Amino acid sequence: MKQFDSTSKQRGWLWFVVWALVASLLLAHNAYLWLGKRITPDTDILALLPTQERDPVLQQSFTHMVDAAQQRVIILIGAEDWEASKKAANAYTQVLAPHKDLFDITSLSEKTQSDWLAPFQKNRLGLLTAQQQEQLKTQSAETLANTWANTALSKLYSAFSGPKLGSFQDDPFGTFDTWVQERAQETPVRPRDGYLFVADAKHQYILLAINLVPPAFSITAQEKVMPLLEQAASAARTSLVGNKIEVISTGVVLHAAAAGQQAHQEVSTIGVGSLLGIIVLMWLSFHSLKPIGLILLSIGIGFLGALSVCILLFDRIHLMTLVFGASLIGIAQDYGIYYLCHRLGAKQVDSRTLLKQLIPGLLLTLLCAIIGYLGLALTPFPGLRHMAVFSAVGLLFAWLTVICWFPQLVHANSLKSGKLVAGYSRLLHLFAPPKKTARKWLVALLLGTGCLIGLSQIKTNDDIRSLQTPPKHLVSDQLKLGKLLDAPTPVQYFLVRGDSVEIVLQREENLKRALDPLVEQKIISGYQAISNWVPSLKMQADHRALIENKLLAQDGPLKIIAEKIGEDSHWQTSVTQHLSASNQVLTVENFFLSSASQATRHLWLGKTGDTYASIVAIKGLQYTKLTQLSQAATGLAGVQWVDKIAEISSVLGRYRQNMGWVLLGAYGLVFGLMYQRYRKHTWRTLAPAAMASIITLALLGISGQALQLFHVLALMLLLGIGVDYGIFMQEQNRQAGKNMHENVDEDVNPDSSSDSKNLAWLATGLSAASTLLSFGLLALSNTPALRAFGLTMLIGTALVWLIVPFFIRRQTIPALKKDQHAI
Structure with a gap:
């Protein structure tokens, strides 16, 4: 027997040393990650959203739209007086100008405007507005000429005929001027x-288009860019005494910084709050x-292990993962608590036996618990x-810490109970089911009726927008800027595909011909498309043919003009040849070489x-x-309406329904897992x-959530958590009953079951x-998703704690000698 105890102790210390080595490796790896590699948590909210795995082109289109705006900050600086606006804008840019490593401010110059026109001036004959094209097609020869x-x-001859982009011979009929104005x-x-x-x-307002040099979601952007933007805005507002300056700011970096600050606060609140609460308990x-x-110690090693594995698997960790991970404290300590509580009561049993x-x-x-988290892993x-x-x-790492280290560090009689233990233990006697059957049925009827009423009032809301709570001032600025600039939304658009550039155009x-009636009906104010700037080769050829x-x-009308201004046929031929010389084909590649793109x-x-x-x-x-x-694309080959908001909301709704079935399956899986041990009493744990x-x-449902x-x-x-409590109660009840029957003839405490x-x-x-x-x-989180999660866990955990004592089965044992004993 002594040899067996010695072997058991040796194995215990062996596992202690092995786990000490593992903990040392985790500590070294985390030190390297944070101090050497200097990893930073990801704050990109879009990284949390589902990807479109079945349609990579669709996913790329969304990423493309978002990335285009990701590095840009748009600032509007306005006042009632134009000169005041200019002074305020200058004050704003003076703050940012020295920091070229952070900001690239787009400036406007005469050269910029000339570069803007360059690719189009070589293709004047291929550019017509839809209205001009329709007139040339439908007007009679006489009407058209006149x-x-x-x-x-x-x-x-008129001095008020509008802007002229070149000489009269470059564009005698104003087709190019009109196209540019459109x-x-x-x-x-x-x-x-x-x-x-x-x-x-x-x-x-003066519009400042600022491109960020560092990535918008980087810590550099949030730690260096944001203070400078705030300083610049303050400088603009105070640039003139007596003038009210309005500064409107929008950009991904502003939302990223707000989300990062909120997440940091919540990590502190949740993590520190949980930790302090556990220490007090x-x-x-x-x-x-x-x-x-x-x-x-068990919680710390759990965190170190989780961080190391996540970095190895995903090469990064999101700040929201750390926020959620802060709540891991509430479960990781369960295993240590379970062991310590039983070590407190089993003073006659050595640690390895316990x-x-x-x-x-x-x-x-x-x-x-892992089955419970499996539900999160199954989502997209x-x-x-x-x-x-x-x-x-x-x-898992916290559990292994308890298994490998606690038996070696906590021995019999090394713990003593505090004041909370005796007082809390007496609460168990308050949780007893009614003895009379009629009362039991009455309680069940009332509870069942209340549940049916609440369940019948449940409503669903899968709209992704309900999960977003950006600061009100950012939302207000975004709405103002969108209204002033008539900017398109990056999450709702048409995706056009084809086997070649020409087919896409x-x-x-x-598609534009299908959308024009919607513009006339004011369902939309307009659209942006590459073909607005670069017509298809077929369209360019049609335009040239119409003009020629x-x-x-x-x-035609050129002859009438020559007669009116006293020119002969040679002038008409010269103008025609001059216009035909600007007959180059406009391509997407050439367009992208210009600042106009x-x-x-x-x-x-x-x-x-x-x-x-x-x-x-x-x-x-x-x-x-x-x-x-969305119906405008119906019947159009290669055209697809994309509504990312509706798509993600649909995914949320579908997975809400699917996870309901997964939840039922998980109950079945857990039941099967525990049936081998608890048999006919398994239902009590669930x-x-x-x-x-x-x-x-x-x-x-009753509260309207x-x-x-x-x-x-x-x-x-x-x-996963609720079953833990059921297992705690049933496992100890099972062990107590087993010990009583084995020791029925011995002098044991009859209150040991209690x-x-x-x-x-x-x-x-x-x-x-x-x-x-x-x-x-x-539940205190400002992130709606985490708040919904926390509120459900808050209510559910409290209810499990209240309910679990009613499902303890009562042991029937032989009469034993009485010997008062307390924990």
């Missing part, structure tokens, strides 16, 4: 005094620093998968795989008319979690309290 001749003569109408922004200018009824329970240190008795229950609790959201891996790995032109056959014909390059995807693709962006979209807009879940859903995916995911995790239940009840209470402190604190 109308266009009069237009040309008016342009030649392109300019795509944005209300205009050049003025070397600035970009836009105005509303009250203010005259451990002190009140054991009145010793040693248990507190051991619990913190561990052997506890391992089945500890293993089941770990597996059930990369961020949730990272959270699932982080939490599951963290729990032709399909864009077909209608306007430059020998007996800066604002629209993001609309061209180019070749993606075996196909070419582009985007037609929509301006002035009315969300109540989305159905009509009933508290199941009842708590149903009541939680009912309460959400719209059900979403994150409520269901919380119920998935509640299964003491065992008190130990399990203590472990359940401490675990529930720490879970409420961690996941419950998520």
